[in-house]
Amino acid sequence: MIRAKALLRREGSNDSVTHLELFFDLVFVFAVSQLSHHLLEHPTWTGAAETLVLLVAVYLVWTYTTWVATLLDTAKLELHWLLLLIMLVSLFMNASIGAAFGDFGWLFVEGYLLIQVGRGAWMLTTGLDGTLQSHFVRTLGWQCVSAPLWIAGVFFDPELKLVFWGAGALLDLTGHLLAHRVPGVRTEGTHVPLAGERIFERFGLFYLIALGEGILTTGTAIAANLEGPLILLTGTVALAGSVAIWWCYFYRLERETLDRLASAADHFRPGVVAGNTLMVLLAALILVAVGDELAISRPLEHPDVATVLILYGGPALFLAGQAVFIQRVLGRVPGSRLVGVGVLVVLAAVSFLLPAFVAAIGAALPLVGVAITDALVHRQSRPPNARQDGPAAV
Template sequence: MESTSDPARREVTPLELFFDLVFVFAIGQLSHQLLAHPTWTGAAQTLVLYLAVYAAWAYTTWAATLVPAEDPRTRRMLLAVMFVGLFMNATIPRAFDDAGWVFVTTFLLIHLGRAVWLLTVGLDRVNQEHFVRVLIWFAAAAPWWLIGAAAGGGARLAWWAAATVVELAGTWTAHPLPGRRLDSRDVTFAGGHLLERGRLFMIIAFGETILTTGTALTTAPYAPMTLLTSSVALAGTIALFWLFFSRSERVVRHYRQTDDPIRAGRSGVLSLLISVAGMIAAAVADERVIAHPAEHAGTTTNLLLFGGPAVYIATQTWHGATLFDDLRWSRAIALLALLAGGLSTPALPAYLAAATAAAIVIALVAFEHLRPHTFPFQHTRSTP
């Protein structure tokens, strides 16, 4: 058993996994939201809600990495966020209808409250100064959320989208202020713990994806076509799972050896953000195909079928390039194949389009499994 006294090798606690369940519930809610509103507006609404929900999970997880979950103060914080988060996530289907104020109020209570809490727990000087800036960025975005809740229709989407842009900009740039930026090198941070939190959350998210496929299977007629499309959906999910975890040992080694674990952690959090979004798109596509396998795929289904895995693979490729400076030409070819498949199959029956998308991802997995050390674009970096 790893020692919890080593900040780089702390185990994930049962409370942290219990906390995750509220946000995995949100993944299901978001999938149903997109399935019920398969339009550009519906996709934009789902994306805005997803970014808010993910921010609530990610920043809370980061906080519990800075202050271990074994600390009674952190346990109370996690339970409080879990309690409020359940109500926030339950409002997702009606956030752009009559539950806008509930969604925003619970989100801001989590977001601002957690940042204030971090400033009271005795962080080191670097992190204390950093989270003062984080709180300023959160406070700057808060009016946009509140104005959006007071607005209606398309105006709410516009205001909330502006708020998410502010928050994403802060996250991407590490919340700078004039003359003040985060210098994260050599700051003590349990990067390995954050990595394991992300990996376990991903496993639970895959479970939600399989649950979506299983639910679609139980509601569809038990016919050969239903069995075929469900098998294709499950095979594609397994392939995506393999792609995410195929480099586990290498990623773990990097987190243990890097002299900038906060930079690696930020890269991992952003990678997880986009990867889960791609999974949601793929899960919604699978459900649409299982329900209507013989209909023409069409533009919407194809964007989800091919776009979800493409976003997922592109993100994993970017993350590998960020950590290791390697770019696999096999993944570049797979992305081109997904683009070509998405453009060429809208007029085909949905089950054929789904089989094409799954075949591309499975072929990538097979190639990388058979030739795991083929990295023609790889460069050398001192770590790992």
């Protein structure tokens, strides 16, 4: 127990996110880029399914490591070595994403299981209290059940590999969503010493740098198509959509969430909702980045079904994810997000008749509309003597 007390973050501590943690995140921003390129190269239902399976694995590695770094004191040398070692293994795992359904599936699975099982086993040696010990025992048990599916998939062709890995990812995600419950064992979030504000800061920063990767993808696409007659228009539309996505979270939603969290006794369950929402938002950002690149590179072509689903699916998934989060955590009906999703569905239905650049404009407009609505609602609800407010600081 002495070691546990030395490694656990002090109760009530909300220390700022460290530079090492942000450095660690860069490996996973690289993974987001790899996933975007995989979907761009395979814009089919099978390619989308492969991308989703890989995203689940990447996200679970990042989020479980982030939870550990939030529970434990990141000033301790043991945590430095843990993060750096996971960073090393993750670098090779994420580098193999493009070839995971080819010749290097073994490398992706080896990295994934080594991190998930190894980190969980290490946590059980730290002498945690009963609640945390039970949590990590259950987590490790669920991971050991899914591991044979991941391992078996390595030995099959891409079609069967997708079946086995899909089952493994579904099992891991189900365990995550159920907080790794097992029959006869009760879970109690109020007993988990989680620094709520810190975990939300962690999620927000990762979301921001993942959004920055989308900007990088857009910039690369612009640089490759500078001679295009509509490059100024398509590039501006892509950036406008990204700015709207940033605005929809950082203008007021983050501050409202932190204010609500300050009065909540249980920081564990809101943190779980935030983490699950982040995975949805990452999937949305991948779709948005791929859609922007398709519109920039082929602006005058009429989009096929895959392009329309990517162009409109990203913004719709983003707004839907935020809608669920707002309802679950803030307890209010997110009308603007629901209207935005409805408008996207209607516009998607007619986009097959339009050039890709017009379809891209249609996909970005609801995002911009929601961002403007948020700003107007905030201004109307602000007391007359309140100072001018802007996007919340990160």
